[in-house]
Amino acid sequence: MHFGEFVRRRHAAGALVVQPRMGFADPALMRAGLVATRGAAATTVGTITLDSFTRLGDPASATRALREGTELNGYPILSHALSATRRVLAGVHDGEFPVQVRHGSARPQDITRATVAAGLHATEGGPVSYCLPYGRTPLTEAVRNWRECCELLLGAAGEPHLETFGGCMMGQLCPPSQLVAISVLEAMFFQRHGIRSVSVSYAQQTHPAQDREAVAALRRLCAELLLGTDWHVVIYAYMGRFPRTADGARNLLARAAELAVSTGAQRLIVKTVAEAERIPTIAENVAALEHAAAAADRAFGTLAAGTLAGGIGAAEPDGGQVYREARALVDAVLDCAPDIGNALVRAFARGLLDIPYCLHPANAGRARGRLDADGRLGWADIGALPLAGVVGEIRGRTVSSSSFLSSLSYVRDTYDTAALTTGTLPALSAGHLVQTAERGDEHD
Amino acid sequence: MSALRAASYPGRTVIVSGLASDAHTWNLVYLQLLIEELGHDVVNLGPCVPADLLVASCDRHRPALVVLSSVNGHGYQEGLELIRTLRGTGLRDLPVVIGGQLGTRGGLSGRHIDDLLDAGFDAVFDDHADSTVLFRRFVAELAEGAPRALR
Ligand code: B12
Numbered sequence: 001m002h003f004g005e006f007v008r009r010r011h012a013a014g015a016l017v018v019q020p021r022m023g024f025a026d027p028a029l030m031r032a033g034l035v036a037t038r039g040a041a042a043t044t045v046g047t048i049t050l051d052s053f054t055r056l057g058d059p060a061s062a063t064r065a066l067r068e069g070t071e072l073n074g075y076p077i078l079s080h081a082l083s084a085t086r087r088v089l090a091g092v093h094d095g096e097f098p099v100q101v102r103h104g105s106a107r108p109q110d111i112t113r114a115t116v117a118a119g120l121h122a123t124e125g126g127p128v129s130y131c132l133p134y135g136r137t138p139l140t141e142a143v144r145n146w147r148e149c150c151e152l153l154l155g156a157a158g159e160p161h162l163e164t165f166g167g168c169m170m171g172q173l174c175p176p177s178q179l180v181a182i183s184v185l186e187a188m189f190f191q192r193h194g195i196r197s198v199s200v201s202y203a204q205q206t207h208p209a210q211d212r213e214a215v216a217a218l219r220r221l222c223a224e225l226l227l228g229t230d231w232h233v234v235i236y237a238y239m240g241r242f243p244r245t246a247d248g249a250r251n252l253l254a255r256a257a258e259l260a261v262s263t264g265a266q267r268l269i270v271k272t273v274a275e276a277e278r279i280p281t282i283a284e285n286v287a288a289l290e291h292a293a294a295a296a297d298r299a300f301g302t303l304a305a306g307t308l309a310g311g312i313g314a315a316e317p318d319g320g321q322v323y324r325e326a327r328a329l330v331d332a333v334l335d336c337a338p339d340i341g342n343a344l345v346r347a348f349a350r351g352l353l354d355i356p357y358c359l360h361p362a363n364a365g366r367a368r369g370r371l372d373a374d375g376r377l378g379w380a381d382i383g384a385l386p387l388a389g390v391v392g393e394i395r396g397r398t399v400s401s402s403s404f405l406s407s408l409s410y411v412r413d414t415y416d417t418a419a420l421t422t423g424t425l426p427a428l429s430a431g432h433l434v435q436t437a438e439r440g441d442e443h444d
Numbered sequence: 445m446s447a448l449r450a451a452s453y454p455g456r457t458v459i460v461s462g463l464a465s466d467a468h469t470w471n472l473v474y475l476q477l478l479i480e481e482l483g484h485d486v487v488n489l490g491p492c493v494p495a496d497l498l499v500a501s502c503d504r505h506r507p508a509l510v511v512l513s514s515v516n517g518h519g520y521q522e523g524l525e526l527i528r529t530l531r532g533t534g535l536r537d538l539p540v541v542i543g544g545q546l547g548t549r550g551g552l553s554g555r556h557i558d559d560l561l562d563a564g565f566d567a568v569f570d571d572h573a574d575s576t577v578l579f580r581r582f583v584a585e586l587a588e589g590a591p592r593a594l595r
Contacts, residue, residue, distance in 0.1 A: 051518075135467050136491070
């Protein structure tokens with residue numbers, strides 16, 4: 001079973017598929033991580049997350065780190081021999097346990113070659129979402145590179161699956177409609193370049209009801225625009241500053257699982273209790289997978305069947321506010337050029353897409369997001385976005401370093417405060433001691 | 445030493461920069477806002493900055509201070525290499541500090557911080573509740589021409 005089919009079947013059988021963001025430099029540890037993911041009490045798929053030297057086209061620095069024993073933030077697929085990567089996967093990766101490579105590179109050709117050579121067909125990315133938040137590569141070049149990446153995937157044996165990272169875009173302070181629009185547009189880019197199995201993403205933001213509305217909008221746009229393609233929705237547990245308390249982190253993850261279940265999303269990528277601080281251990285990843293799976297099971301059980309498929313906006317005849325904004329953005333981009341890649345480049349040049357606080361030179365940098373008093377993510381400035389008349393009230397405000405940091409910390413603070421006031425704080429010191437001992441083992 | 449530095453780099457400009465492998469930018473935007481509030485002009489070089497771009501930017505802007513930020517876990521390895529390069533290219537007196545989440549296992553060990561200081565950083569602000577406060581103090585003292593070596 002290939003990746004897309006696996007996720008579809010497991011979800012149809014009543015499970016939310018959960019997946020870690022896991023990557024270790026050492027092949028033995030990477031393999032142990034996949035084995036543990038497969039063995040978790042959850043319906044899982046595996047992940048190999050690559051380190052950022054490899055992402056940036058500098059495998060020499062990753063190789064040096066391996067030689068000197070310096071830790072890396074992921075698996076350096078170009079520094080290990082192909083045979084080593086095949087051994088990582090042997091007997092773990094199969095039809096019952098698909099594995100995806102996640103990398104964040106705007107120059108993904110070598111990584112894609114290594115991925116397919118190792119026998120993997122599922123990966124993640126996109127010309128915009130793996131470019132603007134990930135460095136300095138010009139957008140026009142990223143579009144060319146991602147066309148080539150699609151060709152490389154299609155040229156290999158097996159059914160390729162591509163997930164767009166468009167539903168994340170910087171992780172925070174980007175109003176949901178633009179996340180939805182970029183997710184759909186990148187999936188269309190993959191489709192136009194021959195990929196038949198895709199997933200569209202949405203990262204949990206600051207307001208649960210708004211998130212449900214956003215996923216409903218995403219599904220509606222996909223139904224309208226991704227005809228003839230196998231697609232599913234993947235939710236990312238919050239991608240911004242994470243709570244620092246273990247309970248806060250776990251509760252936020254559980255809310256992400258509920259978001260996925262209540263909107264009919266098929267897959268969830270989890271975050272761990274170590275998110276705010278450091279690269280998580282295997283055990284922390286497994287705990288997060290099992291915690292999310294348990295929360296999803298409860299949500300499947302308690303939510304009335306009628307509310308499972310759609311969020312709030314779905315009931316509104318015009319799709320709701322997030323849908324209206326997302327549709328306006330998608331239409332404006334598609335009008336820029338017949339080729340979607342070129343259309344995306346032109347749209348950014350004209351400010352028709354504009355990611356708040358993104359420093360990339362291709363980004364206009366005029367649009368700004370803001371948090372309402374109730375935690376909804378709205379616009380403080382729409383710049384040249386084609387949303388005049390679609391967005392209601394726009395309230396700008398001046399930003400200082402401390403107000404900026406509190407906006408970025410809204411979710412962290414909310415969940416940490418709740419964890420502290422409910423008094424269900426886990427035994428921190430004991431947990432910490434166990435953790436230290438276990439980390440030592442894993443890295444030896 | 446500090447007075448000398450103030451003499452060779454008299455500007456009010458501060459360069460904020462990410463390291464070559466690090467794509468994170470919220471940290472850079474935050475530092476820019478903070479340093480501007482302390483009364484400096486900021487040139488924000490953005491993420492994934494190669495060493496030669498940083499060197500060229502120092503030549504061009506003659507900054508009073510270079511602030512490097514890394515949160516992706518590679519800061520120790522990349523920071524060591526970069527400061528050796530900077531100190532080797534004639535930028536010996538330029539105040540350069542680094543901060544963020546510099547390793548993959550949480551806070552750096554004292555030995556690792558010493559390595560960075562020995563290689564030529566004027567201060568290291570590894571992630572910790574007081575880093576920003578210590579950093580503000582460092583910048584204020586630099587403006588008065590007398591920064592203390594901090595970690
Ligand atoms: C948002 C985010 C992203 C976004 C970034 C978008 C962008 N362009 O900025 C995306 C999704 C793209 C991303 C990608 C990756 N990320 Co990331 N990301 C985060 C996250 C969730 C929040 C960061 C944030 O918004 N910070 C806001 C700023 C204002 O706060 P801050 O970064 O904490 O900085 C504070 C202090 O450190 C300090 N500070 C920082 N620098 C300096 C410098 C000085 C001089 C001083 C005084 C202070 C200082 O000031 C700030 C305010 O207090 C963190 C986890 C978390 N913190 O919850 C992970 C995290 C930073 N990411 C991490 C990693 C590893 C990655 C990836 C490599 C993927 C991976 N393997 O998981 C890639 C990066 C690829 C690359 N080439 O670097 C790790 C780093 C682990 C480590 N250090 O051990 C973290 C901690 C998550 C984790 N636990 O795994 N990420």
